[in-house]
Amino acid sequence: MPLTNSQELIHSAYLEFDRNSWANLRDNVPLTLSEQDLSRLKGINEDISMEEVVQIYLPLSRLLNLYVSARQERSAVQESFLGVDSAKSPYVIGIAGSVAVGKSTTARILQAILACWPNHPSVALVTTDGFLRPNQELEARDLMKKKGFPASYDIRRLVQFVADIKAGKASVSAPVYSHLDYDILPGVEQKVEQPDIVILEGLNVLQSGMDYPNQLHRVFVSDFVDFSIFVDAEEELLKDWYIQRFLSFRKGAFTDPDAYFHHYASLSETEASKTASRIWDEINGVNLTENITPTKQRANLILKKGLNHQVEQIWLRK
Numbered sequence: 001m002p003l004t005n006s007q008e009l010i011h012s013a014y015l016e017f018d019r020n021s022w023a024n025l026r027d028n029v030p031l032t033l034s035e036q037d038l039s040r041l042k043g044i045n046e047d048i049s050m051e052e053v054v055q056i057y058l059p060l061s062r063l064l065n066l067y068v069s070a071r072q073e074r075s076a077v078q079e080s081f082l083g084v085d086s087a088k089s090p091y092v093i094g095i096a097g098s099v100a101v102g103k104s105t106t107a108r109i110l111q112a113i114l115a116c117w118p119n120h121p122s123v124a125l126v127t128t129d130g131f132l133r134p135n136q137e138l139e140a141r142d143l144m145k146k147k148g149f150p151a152s153y154d155i156r157r158l159v160q161f162v163a164d165i166k167a168g169k170a171s172v173s174a175p176v177y178s179h180l181d182y183d184i185l186p187g188v189e190q191k192v193e194q195p196d197i198v199i200l201e202g203l204n205v206l207q208s209g210m211d212y213p214n215q216l217h218r219v220f221v222s223d224f225v226d227f228s229i230f231v232d233a234e235e236e237l238l239k240d241w242y243i244q245r246f247l248s249f250r251k252g253a254f255t256d257p258d259a260y261f262h263h264y265a266s267l268s269e270t271e272a273s274k275t276a277s278r279i280w281d282e283i284n285g286v287n288l289t290e291n292i293t294p295t296k297q298r299a300n301l302i303l304k305k306g307l308n309h310q311v312e313q314i315w316l317r318k
């Protein structure tokens with residue numbers, strides 16, 4: 001039967017799992033986590049349940065581990081065909097999704113579990129936040145209220161960074177963004193030195209040239225991503241998670257007198273909720289609708305979260 005719309009096209013492109021059927025794949029995962037592994041995972045985020053780790057992230061790490069091994073074997077075949085030793089090219093996993101959906105938490109959990117596999121891959125974690133333009137530049141371009149939108153990134157530098165990683169360069173540097181300073185840290189850089197796997201996390205990892213009409217380029221971040229994951233949730237939940245995180249920053253990070261948002265620490269809980277809600281509606285929610293959700297269907301895997309960050313559905317591209 002002919003496909004009538006893009007929705008059907010997308011449905012036919014993915015295998016769909018509910019939470020239980022995905023968790024059953026756990027039986028095929030020959031990895032048990034030690035007490036030490038579990039406490040390290042707990043240290044990443046105390047709100048994440050071990051049930052979630054075992055049922056969702058462990059099977060996912062197995063799938064990724066198999067893909068990485070298959071890619072390494074393919075590279076070995078290519079080297080033997082060409083009769084040369086090529087530079088080691090890391091396997092790049094991209095994690096996209098809204099602000100506050102849990103990209104960095106997902107990335108850190110996967111980083112920790114992947115490193116538990118017997119081949120102990122070295123896994124580097126990089127966020128595309130480092131490629132935001134510094135505040136000074138954003139101010140000059142009137143983009144301070146567009147942080148996270150395509151125009152707020154130095155996309156050429158980001159693409160060059162991922163291309164250098166994939167090319168197997170011995171050492172590649174990324175700028176570093178601080179949520180506390182709300183700005184790029186001058187003179188600070190993160191070095192990536194030929195790990196086995198790079199997890200690249202950020203709202204824009206699945207964006208393409210269409211999203212950057214003013215910065216014409218034909219090569220996208222996704223051209224260098226081997227496997228992409230989109231972490232998804234309904235906007236109502238995302239906004240709530242954003243507000244909750246803002247409220248916990250108000251009691252924690254914002255109390256630091258050097259914090260950019262120090263003045264928010266003195267807000268009452270109601271005022272702080274209102275402020276976070278407004279920032280969501282004016283910036284992050286708009287970015288989600290205009291620039292992030294449209295990239296979902298490019299992902300190799302979609303993790304759909306429900307209440308309490310529980311993954312309820314998994315879509316795996318065939």
Ligand SMILES: Nc1ncnc2c1ncn2[C@@H]1O[C@H](COP(=O)(O)OP(=O)(O)OP(=O)(O)O)[C@@H](O)[C@H]1O
Pocket residue numbers: 045047048049097098099100101102103104105106203241244245308309
């Ligand atoms: N699996 C999880 N279980 C429980 N809480 C979680 C989980 N993942 C994320 N969170 C919570 O949700 C909030 C957002 O998570 P996180 O900072 O990882 O999101 P993000 O997508 O990386 O955000 P940003 O784009 O702003 O950097 C945090 O308060 C975090 O503690």
Ligand SMILES: CC(C)(CO)[C@@H](O)C(=O)NCCC(=O)O
Pocket residue numbers: 099129147148149203279283284
């Ligand atoms: C740095 C980003 C864009 C992504 O992590 C986001 O956290 C952000 O700062 N958004 C701008 C609006 C806000 O302050 O939430």
